[in-house]
Amino acid sequence: xxxxxxxxxxxxxxxxxxxxxxxxxxxxxxxxxxxxxxxxxxxxxxxxxxxxxxxxxxxxxxxxxxxxxxxxxxxxxxxxxxxxxxxxxxxxxxxxxxxxxxxxxxxxxxxxxxxxxxxxxxxxxxxxxxxxxxxxxxxxxxxxxxxxxxxxxxxxxxxxxxxxxxxxxxxxxxxxxxxxxxxxxxxxxxxxxxxxx
Numbered sequence: 217x218x219x220x221x222x223x224x225x226x227x228x229x230x231x232x233x234x235x236x237x238x239x240x241x242x243x244x245x246x247x248x249x250x251x252x253x254x255x256x257x258x259x260x261x262x263x264x265x266x267x268x269x270x271x272x273x274x275x276x277x278x279x280x281x282x283x284x285x286x287x288x289x290x291x292x293x294x295x296x297x298x299x300x301x302x303x304x305x306x307x308x309x310x311x312x313x314x315x316x317x318x319x320x321x322x323x324x325x326x327x328x329x330x331x332x333x334x335x336x337x338x339x340x341x342x343x344x345x346x347x348x349x350x351x352x353x354x355x356x357x358x359x360x361x362x363x364x365x366x367x368x369x370x371x372x373x374x375x376x377x378x379x380x381x382x383x384x385x386x387x388x389x390x391x392x393x394x395x396x397x398x399x400x401x402x403x404x405x406x407x408x409x410x411x412x413x
Contacts, residue, residue, distance in 0.1 A: 218244075222280070222341070224227075228322045236392070238410075243254075243382055244380045244381070245328060245377060245412075246282055246286045246328060247282060248282055248284050249284060250281070250412055250413075251278045251279065251280070251282075251323050251411070251412070251413060252279070252281075252410045252411055252412040252413065253277070253278070253279060253411050253413075254276075254277065254278040254279075254280060254290075254292075254385065254408060254409070254410040254411075255275075255276070255277055255278075255408050255409060255410075256273070256274065256275070256277075256278070256385065256387065256406040256407060257275055257406060257407065257408060258273065258274035258275070258276065258296065258387075258389075258404045258405065258406030258407075259272060259273060259274070259404060259405055259406070260272050260322070260402060260403070260404045261281050261299045261403040261405065262298060262402060264270055266301065267405075269299075270323045270344070271297060271298070271308070271403075272296060272298040272299060272358060273296070273297065273298070274295060274296035274404060274406070275294070275295055276292050276293065276294035276295070276406070276408075277292065277293055278290050278291065278292035278293075278327065278371060278410075279291050279292075280319075280332065280410065281327075283291060284330070284374040286321040286331065287319060287320045287321060288319050289314075289316075289317065289318050289319075290316070290317050290318075290319065290337075291314070291315070291316050292314070292315040292316075292317070293312075293313075293314055294311075294312075294313045294314075294341075295310070295311070295312050295313075296310070296311045296313070296388070296402075296404065297310045297311070300398065302352065302356075303354065305352060305353050305354070307345065307346045307352070307358065308325030308344075308345070308346060308357055309343070309344075309398060310343070310344045310345075310348065311341060311342070311343050311344075311365070312341050312342050312363075313337070313339050313340065313391075313394075313401075314339065314340060314341055315339040316337060316338055316339075316395035317332045317335055317336060317337025317338040317369070317371065318335050318336060318337070319333040319334070319335035319371065319373065320333065320334055320335060321333055322334050327352065329376065329377050330374065330375070330376050330377075331373065331374070331375045332372075332374055332375075333371070333374075334370075334371065334372050335370070335371040335373075335375045335377060336368065336369065336370055336371065337351070337368060337369045337371065338366075338367075338368050338385060339366065339367055339368065339369055339391065339393075340364070340365065340366040340367075341364070341365060341366075342362070342363075342364055342365070343356065343362060343363060343364075343365045343393075343396055344362045345360050345361060345362050345397070345398070346358055348358070348362050359397075359398060360397035360398055362389065363395055363396070363397070364369055364395060364396075365394065365395045365396045366393070366394055366395055367391060367392045367394050367395075367400075368391075369390060369392065370378075370387055370389070370390045371387065371388070371389050371392040372387065372388045372389075373386065373387040374386045375384055375410070376385075380387070380411075380412075381412045381413065382410070382411055383409065383410040383411065383412070384407075384408075384409060385406075385407060385408050385410060386405075386406075386407050387405065387406045387407070387408075388403070388404075388405050389403065389404050389406065390402070390403045390406075391403075391404070
């Protein structure tokens with residue numbers, strides 16, 4: 217099932233890129249003050265774990281606003297959960313985060329159909345560990361606790377225009393979280409769509 221999902225995701229990305237190169241450049245793209253709404257699904261990258269494992273996933277919704285020269289700012293609400301293995305039990309780690317960031321174009325084709333962006337953001341939110349339960353099933357006490365977290369992130373994205381107002385996105389994100397009791401660096405990959413209006 218996981219292998220099929222990977223193949224389907226790769227095939228979708230290839231089709232999107234092929235369609236983008238066949239589309240002509242349009243004047244309605246990348247207009248200063250243009251706004252959009254973006255929806256993405258993500259997978260946290262966990263050392264020693266397979267890419268698509270169990271309940272490790274994330275979802276996000278973002279509101280980008282274009283500035284001059286194809287750059288843009290964004291506000292994003294994001295939810296991510298992952299399992300931290302402990303003996304035969306999985307301790308759930310859940311994050312609800314709000315990010316404010318800036319993306320700058322690095323490369324693009326001549327028609328501005330495919331663009332590569334890099335960016336940064338600041339973030340803050342709440343992290344819940346094991347649904348706020350201190351005791352584990354074997355009677356051990358969890359010393360990590362739920363709390364507010366804050367930090368920043370670096371971003372990279374490939375953005376492909378499918379139509380003048382619809383983009384397909386593949387993104388990589390590395391979050392640096394402070395105030396957390398568990399790992400501070402949290403990388404993730406995501407894919408989704410943006411609708412500009």
